[in-house]
Structure formats: C-alpha cells, structure tokens
Amino acid sequence: xxxxxxxxxxxxxxxxxxxxxxxxxxxxxxxxxxxxxxxxxxxxxxxxxxxxxxxxxxxxxxxxxxxxxxxxxxxxxxxxxxxxxxxxxxxxxxxxxxxxxxxxxxxxxxxxxxxxxxxxxxxxxxxxxxxxxxxxxxxxxxxxxxxxxxxxxxxxxxxxxxxxxxxxxxxxxxxxxxxxxxxxxxxxxxxxxxxxxxxxxxxxxxxxxxxxxxxxxxxxxxxxxxxxxxxxxxxxxxxxxxxxxxxxxxxxxxxxxxxxxxxxxxxxxxxxxxxxxxxxxxxxxxxxxxxxxxxxxxxxxxxxxx
Amino acid sequence: xxxxxxxxxxxxxxxxxxxxxxxxxxxxxxxxxxxxxxxxxxxxxxxxxxxxxxxxxxxxxxxxxxxxxxxxxxxxxxxxxxxxxxxxxxxxxxxxxxxxxxxxxxxxxxxxxxxxxxxxxxxxxxxxxxxxxxxxxxxxxxxxxxxxxxxxxxxxxxxxxxxxxxxxxxxxxxxxxxxxxxxxxxxxxxxxxxxxxxxxxxxxxxxxxxxxxxxxxxxxxxxxxxxxxxxxxxxxxxxxxxxxxxxxxxxxxxxxxxxxxxxxxxxxxxxxxxxxxxxxxxxxxxxxxxxxxxxxxxxxxxxxxxxxxxxxxxxxxxxxxxxxxxxxxxxxxxxxxxxxxxxxxxxxxxxxxxxxxxxxxxxxxxxxxxxxxxxxxxxxxxxxxxxxxxxxxxxxxxxxxxxxxxxxxxxxxxxxxxxxxxxxxxxxxxxxxxxxxxxxxxxxxxxxxxxxxxxxxxxxxxxx
Amino acid sequence: xxxxxxxxxxxxxxxxxxxxxxxxxxxxxxxxxxxxxxxxxxxxxxxxxxxxxxxxxxxxxxxxxxxxxxxxxxxxxxxxxxxxxxxxxxxxxxxxxxxxxxxxxxxxxxxxxxxxxxxxxxxxxxxxxxxxxxxxxxxxxxxxxxxxxxxxxxxxxxxxxxxxxxxxxxxxxxxxxxxxxxxxxxxxxxxxxxxxxxxxxxxxxxxxxxxxxxxxxxxxxxxxxxx
Numbered sequence: 001x002x003x004x005x006x007x008x009x010x011x012x013x014x015x016x017x018x019x020x021x022x023x024x025x026x027x028x029x030x031x032x033x034x035x036x037x038x039x040x041x042x043x044x045x046x047x048x049x050x051x052x053x054x055x056x057x058x059x060x061x062x063x064x065x066x067x068x069x070x071x072x073x074x075x076x077x078x079x080x081x082x083x084x085x086x087x088x089x090x091x092x093x094x095x096x097x098x099x100x101x102x103x104x105x106x107x108x109x110x111x112x113x114x115x116x117x118x119x120x121x122x123x124x125x126x127x128x129x130x131x132x133x134x135x136x137x138x139x140x141x142x143x144x145x146x147x148x149x150x151x152x153x154x155x156x157x158x159x160x161x162x163x164x165x166x167x168x169x170x171x172x173x174x175x176x177x178x179x180x181x182x183x184x185x186x187x188x189x190x191x192x193x194x195x196x197x198x199x200x201x202x203x204x205x206x207x208x209x210x211x212x213x214x215x216x217x218x219x220x221x222x223x224x225x226x227x228x229x230x231x232x233x234x235x236x237x238x239x240x241x242x243x244x245x246x247x248x249x250x251x252x253x254x255x256x257x258x259x260x261x262x263x264x265x266x267x268x269x270x271x272x273x274x275x276x277x278x279x280x281x282x283x284x285x286x287x288x289x290x291x292x293x294x295x296x297x298x299x300x301x302x303x304x305x306x
Numbered sequence: 307x308x309x310x311x312x313x314x315x316x317x318x319x320x321x322x323x324x325x326x327x328x329x330x331x332x333x334x335x336x337x338x339x340x341x342x343x344x345x346x347x348x349x350x351x352x353x354x355x356x357x358x359x360x361x362x363x364x365x366x367x368x369x370x371x372x373x374x375x376x377x378x379x380x381x382x383x384x385x386x387x388x389x390x391x392x393x394x395x396x397x398x399x400x401x402x403x404x405x406x407x408x409x410x411x412x413x414x415x416x417x418x419x420x421x422x423x424x425x426x427x428x429x430x431x432x433x434x435x436x437x438x439x440x441x442x443x444x445x446x447x448x449x450x451x452x453x454x455x456x457x458x459x460x461x462x463x464x465x466x467x468x469x470x471x472x473x474x475x476x477x478x479x480x481x482x483x484x485x486x487x488x489x490x491x492x493x494x495x496x497x498x499x500x501x502x503x504x505x506x507x508x509x510x511x512x513x514x515x516x517x518x519x520x521x522x523x524x525x526x527x528x529x530x531x532x533x534x535x536x537x538x539x540x541x542x543x544x545x546x547x548x549x550x551x552x553x554x555x556x557x558x559x560x561x562x563x564x565x566x567x568x569x570x571x572x573x574x575x576x577x578x579x580x581x582x583x584x585x586x587x588x589x590x591x592x593x594x595x596x597x598x599x600x601x602x603x604x605x606x607x608x609x610x611x612x613x614x615x616x617x618x619x620x621x622x623x624x625x626x627x628x629x630x631x632x633x634x635x636x637x638x639x640x641x642x643x644x645x646x647x648x649x650x651x652x653x654x655x656x657x658x659x660x661x662x663x664x665x666x667x668x669x670x671x672x673x674x675x676x677x678x679x680x681x682x683x684x685x686x687x688x689x690x691x692x693x694x695x696x697x698x699x700x701x702x703x704x705x706x707x708x709x710x711x712x713x714x715x716x717x718x719x720x721x722x723x724x725x726x727x728x729x730x731x732x733x734x735x736x737x738x739x740x741x742x743x744x745x746x747x748x749x750x751x752x753x754x755x756x757x758x759x760x761x762x763x764x765x766x767x768x769x770x
Numbered sequence: 771x772x773x774x775x776x777x778x779x780x781x782x783x784x785x786x787x788x789x790x791x792x793x794x795x796x797x798x799x800x801x802x803x804x805x806x807x808x809x810x811x812x813x814x815x816x817x818x819x820x821x822x823x824x825x826x827x828x829x830x831x832x833x834x835x836x837x838x839x840x841x842x843x844x845x846x847x848x849x850x851x852x853x854x855x856x857x858x859x860x861x862x863x864x865x866x867x868x869x870x871x872x873x874x875x876x877x878x879x880x881x882x883x884x885x886x887x888x889x890x891x892x893x894x895x896x897x898x899x900x901x902x903x904x905x906x907x908x909x910x911x912x913x914x915x916x917x918x919x920x921x922x923x924x925x926x927x928x929x930x931x932x933x934x935x936x937x938x939x940x941x942x943x944x945x946x947x948x949x950x951x952x953x954x955x956x957x958x959x960x961x962x963x964x965x966x967x968x969x970x971x972x973x974x975x976x977x978x979x980x981x982x983x984x985x986x987x988x989x990x991x992x993x994x995x996x997x
Binding site: 032253 | 535537574
C-alpha cells in the first residue's frame, strides 16, 4: 500500500519552485509508504530529434563518464549528460530503440528508469525523506511531477519494485492499492512482448497501459479498458509529457483528493499532503469519482475528460 | 453365515438404520471398495446439494487431515543437553503482550489465551465460563463478532475487545473498558469471510446487541467499513489509540494466507501484537467449502510469520499469538518452539467446557449427529448449552463448573508444555527453539522448516 | 473558551485535554486552529462540550463521538464521526468516504457533499446531507435515518436492514433489496424533525423514501445472485 502525490503547474512562473513545492508533499506520505519512494519529474524538454534517458546504478562511483564516451563513439557526437546521486540523465540524438540497444550493450549493469523528451524518473529504497535528500529534490525545476511512497505488499522492497513505473515515452504510472489478477495479466502481456523486471502488481498495470497505447488507444481509452481488465483496488496517477491523469477503480476504496487553484492542480492520497501548497486555503478541493478518467494537459481542455 | 457374508451385511445395514452408534467400517463386506475421490462424505454432500440448492453451512474448523504439530517431535535431553528437575527447577510460563506502544501491556501468567468467540454464536453462560476459567489461571479472553457482554467483562480479569468489519456492538465505553483491542482482518477458518449468524440464534438479546431485527439471518461485511489496506489501517490504529489515550495494546488478527507479507504489513501498520489463526481454526458458522479449502495450515504459517518478524528485527518486540488447532501442551510447546510468544485456543476451550461430551450422546443422536462429530453450531441446538441461544439448553452449562473445567484444562496445557520444555533443558517456555524439533515427514519438515528426523534435511532450505 | 493551535500543540495533547473533560469538565467551548488534514482530531470525546475545528480535518475526525458537539469549518477526511454514539457533528464543507460509518446515535450533518459509502453499516445514527452522497451509501445500513437533499450515487441502500432513507434529488441506482416506499404522514413528520434538527430548510414533501425490501432477511437459494 502506498501514498501518491502529483503536482501540475498551470502557472509556469512556478517552474523554478516545482521541487521545493513538491518535497513536503512526498515527505508527508512517509507513514503510508516507508519502504521506498520515487518521482517522475517533467521539464527541461529536449527537441524533437532527441531523447532523454534516465538510468540508475546503485554505486554512485559507477563510471558514467566512460559510458558517455562509449556512446559518443557510437553516435559520433558526445551526449550531454549529468549525474545525480545514483542516477544519470543522458540526452541523445537518436531513437528510443537505438538508445536502449546502446545502453544494453555498453552499460548492461545500469537500469533504465525512463525514456522520453521531458521525463526523468528517480527512485530508490529508503524513507521518502532520504530519497528527497539523495536526489536534492527541492532544487529541481519542471512543469509537473508525480511521486510515490511505497509500503510493499506482495513483492520485495527493491529499487526496481519502486514506483513510478515507466510505461512508454514520457509516460509513467504510480499506484495505490492492490491488484488481484496481475499474474494472469503478466503472462498475457509477456506474450505481447512487454518486459517485466519484478513480481510487482503495479508494474503489470504499467505494462498493461504500455500495451494498450502501443495498440493505438488514447490514454483515456487505455484507462477505460483497464477498468474492465484490471481486477482489484486502485488509484492510479499517470504522468504524461504534457500533464497527468488520475483514475480510481469502480469500488473506490483507496483514497484520492484533488486541489485546484489558478496556479496548479495537485493530487494526493491524503489532504495532509497538500497543506503546504500556496493558497491551499482557497483551493477548490474535491475527490475524483470512481471509474472516471481525469486529465490535465497543456494545450488541451483541462479537467475531467471521460 | 457368521463372520463375513450376507448375514453380517444385513446386520450392519440394519445396524445403521436403527442405531447409528458406530460409523466404523468394521462390518463392511470385502469387495465393497470406497472411492477416495467420491468417498461417502462427498457422495452425501453432492446429494444434499441436489436436495437443497444451497451450500452446506457448519461450524468447527477444517476436519480433513492436514500437516500439524503431531508431525513434529522434540529432541529431549541427551549427552549434550541436560534436563531440568520438575518442581524445584522452575520452568517459567509468563508472557507480556503489547509493550511496543501501549502504556498498559497485558501480563499473562500462562502463554495460552482464549480466542475470540462471539456472544451470539455462544451462549452467555459459555462466555461467562470462559471468563471465569481464564481468570482463574491468569490469562485473557477475547470478545467476538457481537460485542462485549457484562458477564464476560465481569468475569474476565483480562479482556481483549475485537474490532471487526461488522462493528456489531462496537462502542467507545466498551473500548475504554477493554484491556486490549484486537483488529480482526480475518480468521483461519475463513480468511476473507465475514461473520455468520442465522436467525435461530438471533434472539432478542443478541439482536439488541447487534442492532438487528430479531430472527433474521445476519449478513456480515467481510471488509472494514472505513478503511481498506495497511496504509489506511495505520491511520485507523492511530485513531483507536487516540480514543483510548494510547493505553491499550492493539492486536491485529489475520487468518493464515499470505502470512509473510501480512505480518510485515501488520508491523508497518503499527500493531503491538499479531494473532495468526491457521486454517484449522474454528468458526461458529460458515460455508463448508470456505473452512476446508481456504487458508494455510498453522504449521506452515508460523515460520513465515517468524521470518517476517526477524527480518524486521521485530521478533519478541511485536508479539506473535498463534491459534488454529492447539489441542494439548505439546502443541503449545511446539508453537512456541517455532517462535510464537503465546497461543490461543477456541475449539479446545469449548470442548473443555463440554462441547461434544458423551454425556449428551442421546441428544446428539436426536439431532442427527453423534458425540464427537457434532459441528452444526449454526443451528443453535447445542445439547451442551454452548453454541445455542435456547434458554433451556444454555442452562445446561453451569458457568462456575464450566469455568473450573476450563481452568483445569489450561493448567494441564501449561504443565504438559513445561514438562516438554524441561526435558529440553529450558527454564522458560520462551527458550524453546526450532532446533529442539524434528519432523516425521517431508511436508512437515518443509512447512515447519525443521529437519526430517534422522537427517539434516530441511526441504527447500538446506541439504541432506 | 479555549483555543488550541495544532501548529504548536500535538493532536495527542489536544485529544487528551478534551478527554480529560469527561471526568472534570472545566471548559465547555473549544476552538482548534490549523488542523491541516491531521487525523483523529477530537475523536473519542465523551462530554457535553463544543469543539470548533477551523480548517480541513483528516481521517476519523470526531470518531466515536459521545455527547459533544463538533463542527468542522472545512472538509472532513474518511470516516468522519465514525461509530458516533450521541451528540452532533457538523461538516461545513465536504465529507470523504464512509462518513458516519457504523454510527449508533447522534446527528451528523454534512453541508457539502458526502463521498462514497456515506452511512455504511449505520446502526442508529441520523445523517443529513445537504448536497450529494456517493455510491454505496447506507450499504448494509441497520438502523437510523439518512437524508440526502441532493443526488444519491449508485447502489443506494445495498443490502439494507431497517434504515429509513430520504432522497430529494436523483438516485443513480438502487442497491440489492432497496426499494422505494410510500411517504406517509409519519415519514413526513419524521423527516421534518430531522431537517429541523439539522437546520436544513427543505420541504419534506419533496423527498422520496427508500427502505429494505426485506427479501434478504433469510438465506434463500433464489436470492443467490444477490450474495
């Protein structure tokens, strides 16, 4: 079981404060999720011919520079990259498929966390506050962010088992709840070519979404299909390149609360997580209805979609 | 036509039709072969289902043979291990429950408690008897899915108050009167099932306590109404502690299922004590399929729980109470050797009071059963006056005498456990260890994680 | 009047002070500042006191309330006034799930909307919701009265026992064994009294009544699909 939190900035003047505003949200969900924490931050978008890949290796002394050099030779130009604690972010002029292939060959011990033009997924084992400090979250900037604190239910506490789970380019999922048919579903999805690293139920939900999107569903269609195919209890928050989405299962036992002002839309498992946000006393605060998709995205109509 | 052959057959058939005193196969003719798949019980059940169109409901726990404590043996004193003398050299039996967060943990003289059983499923006399017996030997009783009766609170020196999905009778005054609070997620007989009480037992008093119309069949919730999942359970525990000013230990009771994960989650949610009920645990009423086909044997669940506690460095800090088929002092000692801090008895306690006693044999026959076989607790016709609300029947149980019988039984359990512990050189029951045990068969060895007798082999863990 | 600021005082200290009033009541009016979504605020009260909570409360606010009058000037999280025995709890904003769950008595008023499972397993409490109530409201409700001035969500009164449900707005769908019943004089009177106690200005004649069909009171194989 877990805590989930999300913050989407409507007022982009707050971009420089995104990490600062979000850190207390994540920290306050510690009791719900003491085992591990993670977040997907969106910002610093690369141009259309490039991609951004975030990887992790437990050893902070891992030779990322060497990997960068090796990739540079393959690509015939040096990638822009930087390290943040156990993570490293690479910006490459290539496709996702090629990038994955390079890293599989040149840095097989590193785990790919996310691929996209804007997304960076950082996560790890430990109390949320430790994760916040490890990656220096308060200093981070961006347009939107979703995060998760984990209380492991039926699978191991590990970095790989932590959320957010990447589900495609610039897409990720965090989950509060417990799915009951994920083993059958995992077998099916493996046949469709979806790859899994853990025994985790949430990873299966993420894989399901990846599959549906690959089959041509819009995000809303994929989430609605999930209402039928995913059995169990869940609140999902999904990060997209331009915003985020929230959905609860039809029984809706797992909590979720939303808050909106002119400056932001925020989401959390408990209202407690939102109390430090600016002007929260005047925010519109409400709970998402069960079995409905709520999406906030830049450049489209904001609010409840389907 | 004497010893075998037709005469005997017709005698045995007549025997069965007129006098069901025996269910043995002594007189079955050779050549009649019973199917192991469609045995007589199964055939009878299919026919009953076809007759009635409804599933079979009964009480008691799982009746089929399962790996259990009988499959384990103690390694007694040897050249390297010396026994303790009886009497002079003490083998202590006390236990403290709930000192992780509560300001008033429970101090028990013996590590055997009485498990939760409701007033409603049991008569008021039975609840009073349980309280009397437990208090006589310095241990606790537990309310059930029906609320706290004055009789039980009056008689029981230490009373654990159950907090269940139904919340029948739940109220803060009783919460404050309780010595501990037991949040029930499930029980061994039916992990995932709620309470069941049929109309014949919903008398005025029971109905009043549960806020139900008299005589209806109770429908019970299987999930708690205001929280789902360990993350929200943590907040619920916080509330219960706040209401009771952090005085009382909070137990979490689980039916053995995904025990390893459940125990870790219970600890993370903030439990002081975990009560683990294996599939042999009893119930007053539920579907037979639930009892027999859901859950994990007590033997297999205990090592999972202990492993989970050890990995979190919480063994002995969050206490573990084990229930589900505890019948004698050997079971007590073996459960503790595997790592339990205490055990809990339900079915055995009722049997001690008089459940299935041969003195009521004719009454059992009259209601279609027999002494030693009776499990239709849901019908409310218990000849011993225990699982009934009928005024006349329940008066057959004298609470004072019943209390003494239970106290006797609890003393025997304790002395038997001490005998075994002393033979293993222990001055406290807690010092019994898994290494004091060996298993008689491969299943028990694998489940209990102790070696097969005569070998070093623990299947799945260490080599031959 | 005593004011407690939860920025300076812990919830534990607040609750202990409020609990102490049960034995020795030296202060009848309390104001709590900056609840900020904290849980279990003012739970387990057992005295004729009034408590005004200025802001949004977390889970189980006023849980197991006895005798006290608690007002939340904001929203309330899951399980507000759960298992209430007596007294009055009023939420000026919205209430999250399981509001008034398993309550035995007293009055719970929600001036905004109530989320899912409002009055779940209620055992005698009276609940008046000025706005809408979410799905599965009064699920397995045993006794008491639930009044919804707005709309009710799906599966209203599923598996109901003897709760009286009054709804003015739309009912998305009825739960198993919950049926509409005629509004007779005694029901109009009952509803009028509830609305008066709750301080809600509505015409009882505009409401419809729902109650148990009583078909699930005895296990019958014909009802198998309802189980």
